[in-house]
Amino acid sequence: MKHLLGIRHLSPQEIEEFYLLADRFYEVLQQPTRKVAALTGTTVGLLFFESSTRTRLSFELAAKRLGADVLNFSATGSSLAKGETLLDTALNILAMGVDALVIRDEGVGTPHFLARKVSVPIINAGDGTNEHPTQALLDTYTLRRHFGTLQGVRLLIVGDLFHSRVALSHLHIASKVGVSLSLCAPPSLVPASWYGLGLPIYHRLDQAVKQADALLVLRMQKERQKQPSLASWQEYVRYYQVRPQHLRPGQVLLHPGPINWGVELHPTLQAYEHKLILQQVTHGVAIRMAVLYALLRGR
Amino acid sequence: MKHLLGIRHLSPQEIEEFYLLADRFYEVLQQPTRKVAALTGTTVGLLFFESSTRTRLSFELAAKRLGADVLNFSATGSSLAKGETLLDTALNILAMGVDALVIRDEGVGTPHFLARKVSVPIINAGDGTNEHPTQALLDTYTLRRHFGTLQGVRLLIVGDLFHSRVALSHLHIASKVGVSLSLCAPPSLVPASWYGLGLPIYHRLDQAVKQADALLVLRMQKERQKQPSLASWQEYVRYYQVRPQHLRPGQVLLHPGPINWGVELHPTLQAYEHKLILQQVTHGVAIRMAVLYALLRGR
Amino acid sequence: MKHLLGIRHLSPQEIEEFYLLADRFYEVLQQPTRKVAALTGTTVGLLFFESSTRTRLSFELAAKRLGADVLNFSATGSSLAKGETLLDTALNILAMGVDALVIRDEGVGTPHFLARKVSVPIINAGDGTNEHPTQALLDTYTLRRHFGTLQGVRLLIVGDLFHSRVALSHLHIASKVGVSLSLCAPPSLVPASWYGLGLPIYHRLDQAVKQADALLVLRMQKERQKQPSLASWQEYVRYYQVRPQHLRPGQVLLHPGPINWGVELHPTLQAYEHKLILQQVTHGVAIRMAVLYALLRGR
The missing domain is CATH 3.40.50.1370 (Aspartate/ornithine carbamoyltransferase)
Structure with a gap:
């Protein structure tokens, strides 16, 4: 290489x-x-x-x-x-x-x-x-150290897939390392071509989280919402913010940072035990x- | 520690x-x-x-x-x-x-x-x-090297006590190291609570300098004069600028920098022999x- | 020194x-x-x-x-x-x-x-x-490495002599190292005093390049054209841009960078074999x- x-x-x-x-x-x-x-x-x-x-x-x-x-x-x-x-x-x-x-x-x-x-x-x-290949490498490396293996680890990516530079690298890495990937985002923040990839794509967060071992929550980037791709910022927070009640024991939480507390993550998750954000x-x-x-x- | x-x-x-x-x-x-x-x-x-x-x-x-x-x-x-x-x-x-x-x-x-x-x-x-603790440490260290001791050294701080991050650290260090501290500022630039500390606070510069072995002249920070705490910039220069005639032989001059020549210090003091500003x-x-x-x- | x-x-x-x-x-x-x-x-x-x-x-x-x-x-x-x-x-x-x-x-x-x-x-x-003495030193050092000597090397400087910080250093170095210097610029971009220096000053590029072994093309700096010293930017490009047809085999091309391709140099010169710009x-x-x-x- x-x-x-x-x-x-x-x-x-x-x-x-x-x-x-x-x-x-x-x-x-x-x-x-x-x-x-x-x-x-x-x-x-x-x-x-x-x-x-x-x-x-x-x-x-x-x-x-x-x-x-x-x-x-x-x-x-x-x-x-x-x-x-x-x-x-x-x-x-x-x-x-x-x-x-x-x-x-x-x-x-x-x-x-x-x-x-x-x-x-x-x-x-x-x-x-x-x-953003080193981000996908470090995210999966973090999962690998936590779970001991990547084979069969079920990773859910939540957030703005449309503007993210992280999601596409995860799409490529998942099949190569054995991660079982699923996605959750509002319809307006999913690139149209992604529906044909054979991956589960959820629009309801409560359903999406059920099968996941790990959540990678993407940063909502106000500076990237150039066209009105998002119906409203308030609606995003209401329907897609990850909150304590979404998580069950042992589910781990990743975020590429910097975090908007109160937007993509509920502020009480600052104390969440299975947060791996600083390990990332x-x-x-x-x-x-x-x-x-x-x-x-x-x- | x-x-x-x-x-x-x-x-x-x-x-x-x-x-x-x-x-x-x-x-x-x-x-x-x-x-x-x-x-x-x-x-x-x-x-x-x-x-x-x-x-x-x-x-x-x-x-x-x-x-x-x-x-x-x-x-x-x-x-x-x-x-x-x-x-x-x-x-x-x-x-x-x-x-x-x-x-x-x-x-x-x-x-x-x-x-x-x-x-x-x-x-x-x-x-x-x-x-700003390292500033107070370096100022007193400079006095200590110059006078051989800090015991009984009479230090006068001149300038904007209200917006300074240096003055408060000096207030704390003086009694701990034996420096005899006094202050000189326009009434509007002295925090009200300082009058109860038992320190001499002068409003007339010519009187203040008489008893001092060393002057620490603070920077006037235009960018910090947000509310009209100062009657006028011109009045400050007229009544509180340190000039050659204020100093007697052997008195040393300190300034935390950067200096506004022509504001808190008269430009002719650039050549003052007992300036310790670069030693600071x-x-x-x-x-x-x-x-x-x-x-x-x-x- | x-x-x-x-x-x-x-x-x-x-x-x-x-x-x-x-x-x-x-x-x-x-x-x-x-x-x-x-x-x-x-x-x-x-x-x-x-x-x-x-x-x-x-x-x-x-x-x-x-x-x-x-x-x-x-x-x-x-x-x-x-x-x-x-x-x-x-x-x-x-x-x-x-x-x-x-x-x-x-x-x-x-x-x-x-x-x-x-x-x-x-x-x-x-x-x-x-x-800008290190620029003139590195330009002549580049010529010296290329030609083996500076004695008799004929260097033509093309461009805005008026606003350049490079031209004056070359004026001084040429006679000291044996370089034969000539200049080419629109009349409005030649400092008046330079006409008395005994150097060839050309206003037509095709004539200027004929005798040169090396061309040092100066950057046109839009940000420096404060007064209307230049008739028009378009005219400069038309009459003073160096193009492939100006160069004959073996003539070397220098530029202090950064280059405005399409202004002082024609874009096709990106592939010019005798460019020494990265060596500079x-x-x-x-x-x-x-x-x-x-x-x-x-x-």
Whole structure:
């Protein structure tokens, strides 16, 4: 594997190797210094053309904890604002001596485009509403650590499937790792093409949760509701907010963050025992270390 | 001591230990490499929800010169802007693997709130108009190095006591370290409750300066004069600006910076011999190294 | 040499030494780790009062690849915005323990002013429309590597000479290194004083390019066209855009970046074989390593 552009392109074996590497790096993170020298001398460029502080910090920490250097490039105040093309920006950063690019962009396919043009590994940190592969890897890795296996784990994704960059990566990963996936969203927030995929798609939350072992609740992003795809924000909260009464003992709760308490999750769930949300964050660093290491170890 | 939330909570012995550690780190800063490996493998998170470049840089340098790694999180363009709670932000950063949080926020009590919720040391880098403990530590440390002792040193604070985050920390530190404190401000810029503290409060600058060994002149912050608490900016300059004729030989001049020359200080004082303002900056790095080391050495 | 304020102040021997050092550091950059420990323990302050992501990143990488630490200070959200003087800002950063300052500012002469006031080396990273010495050094270093020598190399600079911070540094370097310089620009974009310098100044591009071995095409900066110095943007493109038909075999093409494809360069030139634009970026890191090393090695 040269790049990590999407879950779509990964084999089950490649995914399994990421999990195994993440296990090793998770152990490293539990040690006092949290560091290895695996990528000393390597420089990782972080190109975030869309702001995403937590994903960027997670990649930055992952790189540094492997001993790599980090070069941060964000679009604000940069040459992109002066009209430079994205390809020129990437080529320039590479010409400074960078060994891999982590890219977040609102355009679908931007990382794939760059991967065809440059000679270093490209890691997709979210391309529009397409894929966000490290998020799906860390979510399933969290389930794998919790349940001991992914085989037969029933995962329900609740929320805005239409604008999410997480849902599609989960669609691809589920069948590859044995997760039994179902979906729940208002009709207006389900892409039409998804009805043909053979997955259970629910429009009633109380029915949807019954069969699930784990819920992955997506963030409702007001800033993404550009067209009036949602009848009303209040109706969403009324019919799709996950509340304590929806959950039965042992069901685990995941969320990619940042959370809108009181929108997609009821505030009392802040105390919910089987919340794995902070574990997702910790595992995120381990997974990103695994990805960077897998793509750069042979350099 | 687990956290540094305010001078209010410190014993004289704890303050003395900070000074002694700062002496050691000041020596380190005079050496060519300016570094020790005391906190290698430690990661310090800097959470600045209010911009304060110089305080942030001072903490960042302090951490790096102890061998620690730094994770910078500022509110601009971050998940806070997307509606995440401050607690969730802090918990997320901790979940990435961070050993201490330095926090600056405009809300009074934010660091105290976090200290009750999280398991790592919290360092208050300024919470609204409440405390800014490292500033009071570095100011008194600067006086201590200059005069050889703090016992009986007469310090006059001049300026906007009402909006200052520095004054209250000095109120707490003075009695603990033996400094004889007095205050000078226009009546509208003195919090009413301060009149009952038994400290001399002057409204005439020429009278106030007579008994002082050292002046700490506060920054006039136009951006903080929200209600018409000040009769007029021109009147402040006329009656409270510190000028060369106010100072007698040997009196030292401190300012927490950044300075408005021509407002709280007359421009000719740029050449004043007994100005300790840049020493404050240097000592600030030493004091912050002392604080980080004291809170993290046992990790 | 204590500072690098401009090419104007350099002797041919000093320039030659930068080239020779850059040769050594270019070799370092080709090695897997790309690093030397030449400036370990040194801290370089980057003061960018005008945004310039690529120049800042190039200096940052150069410093880190010499083993130095970097302290980044930009004007946004900083004490400058609170009214602090530039000198106070610089003095404060130095008081924190910084060994050299790299400064970019829109004011002509800012680095020269600071050099008279502070005790550490100052490196000019662009002062308004005056000088940008590391750009001229890296451009000529690129030509030197390509042609094997600079003696007699005929360089044509095309574009907005009036607002450029690059042109003046080239004016100074050409005679010192043996480059034969000529210029091409619309009459309104040539500073009046340049006509007396004895250099060929062309207003017709097809005539200008005939004698050149290399073209350095300047960026057209819409944001700098404040007064109506340019008749029209469309006319510039029509008469001064460099197109494939202007170039003959072997002529090399340089650009300081970021490029406006379709303005100063025709888009088909993205595939031009003798483009040295990315080499300029790589050489930029080597030249900046050379400059930092030359000024700081004796510390």
